[in-house]
Amino acid sequence: MRETMADRRGMLLILSSPSGAGKSTLAQRLLQSDPAFTLSVSVTTRPPRNGEVEGKHYYFTDKSSFSQLVKDRGLLEHAEVFDHHYGTPRAPVLEAIEAGKDVLFDVDWQGAQQITESDLGQSVVKIFILPPSIAEIENRLHKRATDAKEVIARRMAKAKAEISHWPEYDYVLINDDLDRCYAHIETIVAAERQRRMRQNWISDMVKGLNAEFEERST
Numbered sequence: 001m002r003e004t005m006a007d008r009r010g011m012l013l014i015l016s017s018p019s020g021a022g023k024s025t026l027a028q029r030l031l032q033s034d035p036a037f038t039l040s041v042s043v044t045t046r047p048p049r050n051g052e053v054e055g056k057h058y059y060f061t062d063k064s065s066f067s068q069l070v071k072d073r074g075l076l077e078h079a080e081v082f083d084h085h086y087g088t089p090r091a092p093v094l095e096a097i098e099a100g101k102d103v104l105f106d107v108d109w110q111g112a113q114q115i116t117e118s119d120l121g122q123s124v125v126k127i128f129i130l131p132p133s134i135a136e137i138e139n140r141l142h143k144r145a146t147d148a149k150e151v152i153a154r155r156m157a158k159a160k161a162e163i164s165h166w167p168e169y170d171y172v173l174i175n176d177d178l179d180r181c182y183a184h185i186e187t188i189v190a191a192e193r194q195r196r197m198r199q200n201w202i203s204d205m206v207k208g209l210n211a212e213f214e215e216r217s218t
Contacts, residue, residue, distance in 0.1 A: 007201040010097035011192055012120060013037070014105040014112045017129035018159035020137035022175040026129065027106050029182055034189070037102045040093055043069065046084035059089070077107065077114035082154060088115070097123055102189070109165035125192050127185065128169035132176035134159065 017023040031037050043059040045066050054060055061069075066085050069075050078087030088105065096103050097120070105115065109128075116124050131137045137159055141152045166172050171188055175181040196202065 008100050008193065008198045009123065009200060010036075010100050010102045011198065012093065012097065012103050012105060012115060012124045013189065013192075014107060014115065014124060014126045015129060016107060016109055016112050016126070016162075016165075016169070017175075018131065018137060018162040019155040020140040020159075021129045021131040022140070022178060022181070023129045024106060025178065026175070026182055026185060027104055030104060030185060030189075034102075036100075037104050038096055040088050040103050040105045042086050042088055042107075043075070044084060044086045046086075076118050076120065077111040079108065079110045079114075081108065082151065086111075090118075090120075094120065102193075109162060109168065113168065122197070125171075125188070126169040127171045127173060127188065128166045129181070130163065130166065130172060130174045132174060 015023050015027055027039070031039055041055065041057070041059060043061055043066065045061060045063050046058075048054070048058070048060055052058060063085065066078075066087065069087060069089075070078055074090055075087035076090045076093060078085065080086075086107075088107070088111065093103050105111065107115070112124075112126050115121065116126070131140075134156075138152070138156055141155060171184075173181050173184050192198075
């Protein structure tokens with residue numbers, strides 16, 4: 001008997017890292033290569049950047065509407081980052097994992113903590129991505145060329161605090177080689193999908209085996 005996507009409960013895979021450690025690149029690679037994954041689309045109060053599409057990259061909203069979502073408990077997690085608010089809508093995440101889809105989260109340690117403490121926490125798998133050095137973080141942020149110098153300085157100042165939360169994660173990887181780091185993520189995903197609690201079909205399989213024992217004894 002071979003299980004299908006519908007026969008298992010999906011996982012909530014959280015990738016976290018300080019800015020510039022390569023988390024977003026790894027996340028995009030996973031989404032492109034593994035059709036069982038869907039990206040959790042966050043809602044944010046920050047304005048769209050060039051090329052960002054509503055509903056694909058983010059749901060863009062104002063602070064008043066965001067506050068109402070928090071009040072209505074419609075978010076799995078939410079946080080303020082660099083003067084803007086970000087949050088994860090709960091309903092589409094629950095729908096996905098119940099359908100056997102895996103949901104990928106690109107969030108910081110605060111978001112990871114809130115999702116873990118939510119009613120969906122049993123489905124969470126957390127991976128923290130470390131850079132090979134602090135100098136490499138700064139180099140990557142400058143090469144990205146999407147933030148002003150003062151924003152890069154703020155991200156660098158925050159990196160130490162973010163890295164301090166590595167013990168809260170299930171797995172910690174060093175992104176000193178993108179291909180090797182991604183291969184480790186693939187290994188983790190494959191193993192986590194085999195956890196007993198995610199295999200909805202096993203109970204029926206065991207019932208069938210027990211039925212065979214009963215038939216043999218009669």
